Amino acid sequence: MLLALDIQFMWQVLPKILAASWVTFQISVLAVVLGIILGLALGMFRVLGAPPIQTLIQWFVDFVRGVPPLLHIAFIYFALPSFHIQLNEFWTGVVALTIIAAGYEIEIVRSAIESIERGQREAALSIGMNERMALFYILLPQAGQRMIPTLTNELANVIKASSLLSVISVNELTKVGNALIFEHFVFAEVLIQVAVMYLIIVSLLMWLSSWLEQHFSLTQPLQNSPISHFSEMQEIR
Amino acid sequence: MLLLSVQNLCKYYGSTPALVNINLDVHMGEHVVLIGSSGSGKSTLLRCINYLEEPDDGRIWLDGQYIGGHIDQANQWVKDQPSELAHKRRDIGMVFQGFHLFAHLKIIDNVAIGPRRVLKKSKATSRELARYLLDKVHLGKHADKYPWQLSGGEQQRVAIARALAMNPKLMLFDEPTSALDPRLTHEVFQVVQELANEGITMMIVTHEIKFAQKIADTIVFMEKGEIVEVETVQKIFSDPQDERTQKFLSYVL
Numbered sequence: 001m002l003l004a005l006d007i008q009f010m011w012q013v014l015p016k017i018l019a020a021s022w023v024t025f026q027i028s029v030l031a032v033v034l035g036i037i038l039g040l041a042l043g044m045f046r047v048l049g050a051p052p053i054q055t056l057i058q059w060f061v062d063f064v065r066g067v068p069p070l071l072h073i074a075f076i077y078f079a080l081p082s083f084h085i086q087l088n089e090f091w092t093g094v095v096a097l098t099i100i101a102a103g104y105e106i107e108i109v110r111s112a113i114e115s116i117e118r119g120q121r122e123a124a125l126s127i128g129m130n131e132r133m134a135l136f137y138i139l140l141p142q143a144g145q146r147m148i149p150t151l152t153n154e155l156a157n158v159i160k161a162s163s164l165l166s167v168i169s170v171n172e173l174t175k176v177g178n179a180l181i182f183e184h185f186v187f188a189e190v191l192i193q194v195a196v197m198y199l200i201i202v203s204l205l206m207w208l209s210s211w212l213e214q215h216f217s218l219t220q221p222l223q224n225s226p227i228s229h230f231s232e233m234q235e236i237r
Numbered sequence: 238m239l240l241l242s243v244q245n246l247c248k249y250y251g252s253t254p255a256l257v258n259i260n261l262d263v264h265m266g267e268h269v270v271l272i273g274s275s276g277s278g279k280s281t282l283l284r285c286i287n288y289l290e291e292p293d294d295g296r297i298w299l300d301g302q303y304i305g306g307h308i309d310q311a312n313q314w315v316k317d318q319p320s321e322l323a324h325k326r327r328d329i330g331m332v333f334q335g336f337h338l339f340a341h342l343k344i345i346d347n348v349a350i351g352p353r354r355v356l357k358k359s360k361a362t363s364r365e366l367a368r369y370l371l372d373k374v375h376l377g378k379h380a381d382k383y384p385w386q387l388s389g390g391e392q393q394r395v396a397i398a399r400a401l402a403m404n405p406k407l408m409l410f411d412e413p414t415s416a417l418d419p420r421l422t423h424e425v426f427q428v429v430q431e432l433a434n435e436g437i438t439m440m441i442v443t444h445e446i447k448f449a450q451k452i453a454d455t456i457v458f459m460e461k462g463e464i465v466e467v468e469t470v471q472k473i474f475s476d477p478q479d480e481r482t483q484k485f486l487s488y489v490l
Contacts, residue, residue: 128326129355141341
């Protein structure tokens with residue numbers, strides 16, 4: 001056999017890998033869900049809020065994007081206790097990844113809303129809607145579908161960033177995988193199992209995402225619609 | 238009876254004047270058509286009337302109140318809060334060159350969403366009204382389709398129904414047929430004509446002179462952000478006063 005894997009060993013450590021996967025899964029799901037909620041809320045304030053609030057949110061976005069994820073985790077775990085905020089390893093992971101997810105989500109929400117043709121907002125205002133109504137009833141429903149693919153990408157990155165939690169000894173996949181390697185000096189078997197587990201978790205997200213995309217595909221033929229065709233014409237003229 | 242009064246309206250884009258000291262009165266039931274070459278400020282004027290563009294100077298008065306602000310007891314101009322402005326915009330329906338139907342909503346909901354969300358009527362009442370208006374623009378059978386399934390002319394008629402659903406005092410048409418071929422143009426104009434026959438007050442920006450002749454009571458000719466001539470439809474086509482009007486009409490007639 002070209003590739004001789006120790007199947008028996010793999011079977012033997014599978015319970016540990018599965019337990020670690022469950023931790024990674026829990027942290028990922030919590031961070032993705034909380035990140036979307038926080039990101040959507042802040043994203044709307046980023047678009048609609050008073051100028052100082054918009055600036056504040058933009059600083060938050062710049063901070064999240066400009067600082068490596070590892071530093072976020074270290075800051076929450078090691079620095080926050082000096083401000084009398086102490087989180088255990090698990091919740092440190094959830095909070096750090098939520099903040100990272102939200103930071104990216106805000107920008108995705110903003111750019112998706114701004115990508116909606118200007119006429120949609122004007123038409124909404126012209127029938128007496130205020131900006132908030134125009135956002136909720138007209139812009140967001142259309143932006144929502146456009147942001148799903150980009151969002152999925154970012155969230156996949158967030159899930160993979162959970163591997164950084166190994167540095168604060170969260171018993172997630174990467175940490176457990178590392179421990180197994182150094183305990184048994186078996187590389188390929190462990191790495192393959194860990195990779196497959198990440199693939200499964202990220203695939204769940206991808207699957208959910210494509211389901212959502214199809215489910216909200218009412219405006220999918222937009223590319224071929226006379227409206228978008230027309231707006232292209234308008235830009236050329 | 239006076240419905241709309243545009244007073245000393247000015248609008249600049251940077252230092253380029255788009256509208257220069259515009260004064261115009263529109264009476265109830267009057268059909269005003271604005272003509273002039275592209276870039277003469279016709280569309281900007283319509284967009285300033287419902288404050289989609291904020292004028293730099295001057296006032297818009299509509300049926301007893303100013304749009305975009307009010308004059309307080311100390312005789313000072315106070316700008317409208319966004320919610321007040323939104324409330325006043327209900328009285329002004331607008332039809333755009335690019336239709337701008339809400340792409341995620343069915344035709345019936347495109348029309349019903351105004352009454353439903355802005356006027357807070359029940360879903361059933363809003364939809365009933367929408368159905369009535371869709372029948373009026375001859376699109377009743379398309380109620381459950383989406384905008385992209387309709388032709389341009391049909392979309393524009395839906396846009397007209399959407400504006401009518403707010404029961405506006407004034408309808409603004411901003412080049413409603415510029416994106417349409419002649420047959421679809423005819424379709425849309427037929428509907429506009431029917432509304433005109435009902436006595437709805439309207440201002441129309443168009444390059445279709447034949448249609449203008451047919452529907453207008455009053456023609457406004459604009460050039461370089463100024464109103465050059467305001468005249469009854471009979472007078473302006475038979476005997477234009479201003480040299481610039483004569484020249485423009487010689488191109489299009």
